[in-house]
Amino acid sequence: MAAHQGSNWDLIKNGIIAENTIFKLAISLCPAIAVTNNLRNGFLMGVAVLFVQTMVNITISLLKNFIHPKIRIPIFMLVISGWVTITDMSMAAFAPDAYKQMGLYIQLIVAFASILARAEVFASKNKFMPSMFDGIGMGLGFLFALVVISFFRELLGKGTLWGIPIVDAKPLLIMILPAGGFFAVGILMAAFNWIDARYLRKRAQ
Amino acid sequence: MGSEFTRMFELFISASLINNFVFTRFLGLCIFFGVSKKMETAAGMSVTFTAVMMISAALSWVIFNHVMVPLEITFLKIVVFIGIVAGFVQASDTIMRKVAPGLYYKLGIYLALISTNCIILAVPLINAGEHYSFLEGIAFGFGSGIGFAIALVLMASIREKLEIADVPAPFKGMPIAFVVTGLIALAFAGFSGLITL
Numbered sequence: 290m291a292a293h294q295g296s297n298w299d300l301i302k303n304g305i306i307a308e309n310t311i312f313k314l315a316i317s318l319c320p321a322i323a324v325t326n327n328l329r330n331g332f333l334m335g336v337a338v339l340f341v342q343t344m345v346n347i348t349i350s351l352l353k354n355f356i357h358p359k360i361r362i363p364i365f366m367l368v369i370s371g372w373v374t375i376t377d378m379s380m381a382a383f384a385p386d387a388y389k390q391m392g393l394y395i396q397l398i399v400a401f402a403s404i405l406a407r408a409e410v411f412a413s414k415n416k417f418m419p420s421m422f423d424g425i426g427m428g429l430g431f432l433f434a435l436v437v438i439s440f441f442r443e444l445l446g447k448g449t450l451w452g453i454p455i456v457d458a459k460p461l462l463i464m465i466l467p468a469g470g471f472f473a474v475g476i477l478m479a480a481f482n483w484i485d486a487r488y489l490r491k492r493a494q
Numbered sequence: 495m496g497s498e499f500t501r502m503f504e505l506f507i508s509a510s511l512i513n514n515f516v517f518t519r520f521l522g523l524c525i526f527f528g529v530s531k532k533m534e535t536a537a538g539m540s541v542t543f544t545a546v547m548m549i550s551a552a553l554s555w556v557i558f559n560h561v562m563v564p565l566e567i568t569f570l571k572i573v574v575f576i577g578i579v580a581g582f583v584q585a586s587d588t589i590m591r592k593v594a595p596g597l598y599y600k601l602g603i604y605l606a607l608i609s610t611n612c613i614i615l616a617v618p619l620i621n622a623g624e625h626y627s628f629l630e631g632i633a634f635g636f637g638s639g640i641g642f643a644i645a646l647v648l649m650a651s652i653r654e655k656l657e658i659a660d661v662p663a664p665f666k667g668m669p670i671a672f673v674v675t676g677l678i679a680l681a682f683a684g685f686s687g688l689i690t691l
Contacts, residue, residue: 316524319612323520366580370573378569396619399572400612402524467518468679475665475672483664 297422304426311434311474312481316402321438322470324391328451331439332432333387337376337395339428342404344372346424349412356413365408366399373399403427442473502633505626509637512686515613516645517679522613526645527671529604531657536650542604544639546586547617550579551635554618555628568622575618583608613642648678 308314311321320338325331348368349356356364377395380388388395398404407427412420443449446464448456463469515521529535554575562568587605590598608614617638621631652674661670 318523318527319520322523363580366576367573370576374569374572377572393616393619393623396572397521397612397616399576400615463680466680466683467520468676468683470520471672471676471679475669475676478672479662479664479669482666482669486664 297418300419300422301426301429304423304428305430305433308427309430309434309481310403310427311431311438312478314403316406317404317431318474319397320391320394321435322467322474323394325435325439325442325470325473326446326465327443327449328436328439330387330391331435333380333384334391334394335428335432335435337380338398338401338404338431339425341369341372341376341398342407342428342431343421343424345369345404345408346412346420347417348372349408350415350417350420353413361409361413362405365405365413369404369408370399403431438470438473438477441477442469498629502629505630505633506637506640507688509634510641510644511682512688514641514645514682514685515616515638516642517675517682518686519616521616522611522642525611525613526642526649526675527668530646530649530671531653533647533650533654535604536646538601539604540639540643540646542601542608543613543642544636546579546583546605546608546614547639547642548632548635550582550614551617551621551631552628553582554578555621555626555631558618558622559628571619571622575615575622578618579608579614613638645678649675652678 310317317338320334324334345365345368349365352364352368373396376398377392380395381392407423411423415423440450442464443451444455445461446466446469448454448458448460461469464473509515513519516523516526525539529539557574557578558568558571562571562574567574583605587598590601590605617635621634626634649671653671656670656674665673
């Protein structure tokens with residue numbers, strides 16, 4: 290991709306819809322299932338990724354002229370792991386309860402394909418502002434996916450939302466079990482495809 | 495010595511079956527869905543993964559306990575572990591190309607994919623978090639590798655059949671793979687309680 294042309298709003302929309310990390314590209318799936326058995330954890334994970342993605346994009350776009358192309362991947366990894374360490378330590382300090390449940394997955398943000406991919410294809414070729422908005426867009430897309438998945442899983446699996454009881458019926462325990470995560474993501478992906486196919490068909494007619 | 499061996503065996507079973515990386519810890523899913531389309535690639539990937547996991551568990555244990563703990567820089571573990579894994583993978587890539595070109599031709603492309611994979615990085619992180627001893631760490635790495643291999647081979651054999659199955663259009667491809675994985679995960683839930691550590 291060459292230098293980006295188009296408004297910042299387009300970049301954000303691209304990240305949320307056209308190139309949604311989870312539903313469209315199907316990468317960085319591990320946390321999408323691991324931490325989404327309740328809404329709060331899903332939301333916090335999404336915010337952590339949003340933060341790391343944006344900061345990495347900003348850092349890379351500012352440093353791009355000083356990075357030799359041959360060693361760019363290790364440099365990107367260093368930048369990413371630096372920001373992940375910061376996120377990890379702040380999470381441990383400010384949200385210790387949630388951190389106990391999802392600490393490992395916060396640390397593993399460092400191995401996210403989506404973050405490295407955006408640094409490589411976008412931030413290393415674009416100026417400061419577009420890179421920042423691209424990071425925000427991709428991060429929001431991820432946050433959106435996580436919130437949707439965890440919304441359904443917590444509502445169906447426990448009958449609560451953010452720990453507050455909503456439905457007073459016998460919950461479907463399977464939804465908060467590991468297996469339920471796979472089902473939820475599979476069905477939501479199929480729903481995304483279905484909406485997409487109908488929308489495209491309508492436009493084609 | 496006997497009890498240590500028992501403990502290693504327990505760790506191995508726990509890592510490969512009960513806390514299977516794919517089905518209960520949800521790690522390595524990108525690779526799991528990416529390469530499980532054909533049996534041959536799945537088998538190649540499993541071998542490479544198991545080897546890399548064991549060796550990186552050993553390497554990172556030595557560096558964590560003999561360099562980072564004495565220097566009190568354990569907060570840098572993410573940076574250091576990713577450096578160790580990437581460096582080691584790069585080195586074995588180069589050595590394999592020189593020494594065993596035939597093997598490199600078969601497994602080389604998987605090696606390149608491994609370096610920044612979450613499942614490889616998770617092994618040293620969990621080892622450090624749980625304060626495993628050197629041998630326990632290796633047993634854990636080996637068990638995790640075998641667990642991942644079981645998952646990949648199971649999934650590949652199912653997906654080869656799925657290719658010719660009549661699946662509703664929106665479910666084609668990834669979504670149906672997810673639903674199938676969910677069913678296998680349900681079966682694997684039956685292993686919980688086999689051993690209590």
